[in-house]
Amino acid sequence: MTRYLALILTFALGAGTGMWFVSYPVRQGDCPATQAERKPLFYRHPMGAADTSPTPKKDEMGMDYLPVYEDELSASRLVNIVPAKIQKLGVRTEKIEKRKLVRSLRAPGSIQVDERRTYAVASKYEGWIQRLYLNATGIAVRRGQPLLDVYSPDLLAAQQEYLNARQRLETLKKRKGHARVAAERVAANALQLLRHLDVGPDQLQQLQAPNAVPLNEMPLLSPVDGVVLEKKAVEGMRFWRGDVLFRIAELSKVWFVADVFEQDLGWVRQGQAVLLQINAYPGREFRGRIDFISPNLEPETRTIKVNVEMPNDGGFLKLGMYGSADLTAAAPSESLALPESAVIDSGTRQVVLIRKGEGVFEPRNVKLGRRAGGYFEVQEGVAAGETVVTHANFLIDAESNLKAALDGMGVAGDRDKPAPVSKAENATSENRSERR
Template sequence: MAHGKRLLPFVIVAVVALLAATGWAFRERLLGFVRARSASSASAPTAGSPMPMADHQGDAKRSGGDPSADTTARSEVTIDPRRQQLIGVRTTPVTRGRMEQNVRAVGVVRYDETRLADINLKLEGWIRDLYVDYTGQSIRKGQPLFTLYSPEVLTTQNEYLLALKTRDQMQESQLPDSREYADRLASSARQRLTLWDLPPEQIEALERTREPQTNVTFRSPVTGFVIEKTALKGMHVMPGQTLYKIADLSAVWVEAEVYENEVPMVRVGGPATVTVDSYPGQPFNGRAVYVYPTVTEQTRTVKVRFEFPNAGGRLKPGMYANVDLRGPAVAGLTVPTNAVLDSGRQQVAFVLVGDGYFEPRNVKVGLRFRESVQILEGLKEGEQVATGAAFFLDSESQLRGSLQGFETPPANAGAPAQRERLDIAVRTQPDPPKTGENAFEVTVKGADGKPIEDAQVSLQFNMAAMPTMNMPAMRNEVKVAPAGGGVYRGSGEVMMAGRWDVTVVVSKGGQRIGAKQLIVTAR
């Protein structure tokens, strides 16, 4: 018993490996059929087949694209007007015109870094009087900030006064060297006071009154607002210590995040407008001044700096802002953005040929605008393209293209068996079906109108993957049993609401004798 338990994990691994190998072999067989179908330039449809083969290379040539670039087989789709309205398919013409490359981005108002000032000292001392005593205070250039007592300044003032007195006494000296030496002493003392940022008017007052000043008044070198303050009355300060930071808000920056594909539309020096929630409908005019040289990896955006005049101070740092940048106009063909399905390797649009008949076209897109995209190749002006539910058309087109490739074996696989032309009708209860359990009835008749008895009938449900909605493909199968007179009944589950591509397969003795494709829209 214990030996059997030890072998159990190995048995499970072997079974999983066998299933994986079987699935891989089936996938390779399916891909081989599709490749063989795509490689043939022309092929006659199988007699009695309900799904004639389409010439995909011919489709690529009509669309103006490169056939080798079409990585997904697609087939033409026919949708009657009632179903178009039901699933929301709309058409719009391909138009030609001049399109303005407008870039819209969200940004934040910042301080203009070239208008920031750091107030610090070059000497040691103590703050006596504090005139600007709170953050956010508006100040003017030359306005007193604080007074400082500094023994170094007091000593240097006395030295300067002594040098001035000596220079005055030497004016009547007969020794030129003595007069020159006295002048150098006075000039050196005065220069030290200047380098310590003492206001010129205080130095002039010292020269005029010949009295040293115990407290020195320091003034603001700029006009602006105090955005940071560390100065306190009585505080001991050291050289280089920041006491205030002052910002001039007469102009501000707005830093916005622009998607990397829109960066070529940004021109340094180009005009820009910005709006903020505080002043709706009141745009501010400015210009782009700098494009940062790096990309933010998390958002795939590039930071762009804009400069805006702010005389009234309405743009306040920290505000969120909406930036509108107008680029150069471009002429060409355009369609709505939702008319082009982009898989990453190819772009496809569905063109209305007539009577509900849609043809897939490979297209080459250019610049993308707010709600439209530029078409470089593949479409002509005036052609009608599907919008709205175009992804439903793409799902059906891919399904039909794949089934056609799968139905047709490679050239060396031998001739397929002949099939009957069958008349297949399907009913559901309720009609249309709902999500969950439903009843299905299939009636099968031959070309002569006689019922087909004792066949194996199944309904294969398929909903193609929708990459734009991050939804994988879904498949389900419902088998119905003979009920007599060519009627087959059974029940099965519809997994979710929406449009399903259904293939009814009729077989006898292990050989498929007919099939029919239809669309079922579940509630």
């Protein structure tokens, strides 16, 4: 508050001379006691350069740095705009409050085979392919269906060993003792060896019949219901122990492999329900669950593979079909949030404008978190209940930058500029100067 002293006009007669004493209004902040109580936050360059100092100092021209106090700094951060201009700019505001953020995202992808449901049909012995029943990929097969007939000396030797062990057991059947027990063990081991060599149940039944003889050709059976993905077997070829002849995939369940961008990975979790749309079936929706999230990031696309397990009843879903996955995820708890339109992002900082009063706004730096549903999660910078500008904030920010630039140059504003002088008035003043 400005405190005025009375205007004193005193004529000093006793001293022999007359003097007029004039007292000017004194502001409370100019009092020495008040100045001593206020401590500067820092000192700024007297010419407006971007240089500050925590202690008093002089510039290159010997001028003292100017102190900056807390109240002055706070006032300089505020932007004052007349109500008429606010209405013209179309300023809109919204109160900051806690929300439960919900994010919906869409990821493209395609139908792929479930790697856990693929089977390799490999030989466990050497031999030759006598007859090939599946001569193309993509053919559906059933469990136990013959894929090919083979001739193998290893299989013939194993069959003969079993028949010899069974014949010896028949000889010792009426006898008791260790010899019979040993014969039973040898026959059981020989039969188990045939099972390990993938001899089918029908062939084993033939070998167990009375007067059985070794089979020259033995079928190789499919271990699962599925579709042939790969066929390396060719009729008449020789194969070796361990060679993969077929690859079969069981397609009752498939994977939808979606490409999720790295910035969206925080909203994806294992077991999450997914709504799927396949381009081949427009208007039809499929459902699945996230089964696996790849630990590797694709450097070319900056995406991560997410495998969604989905049923394939009826076999409608074909490998390689394109589609999209729609995921909806909610944050585990409520958090302070503000609208996306309220954030002014310069690349190095994020700023919002807080309404402090009628026509008064304060730019404030904020630290943002996740983004979802048109809102940003706020970690630092604002408090619940404050009002933030959501529309025309860029215009207000421009006004704030202009004010800061004018204050830095020592210009108060357009209202402090002298009125322009017309050419006629300028000429008249020049004539008067010449006459003088």
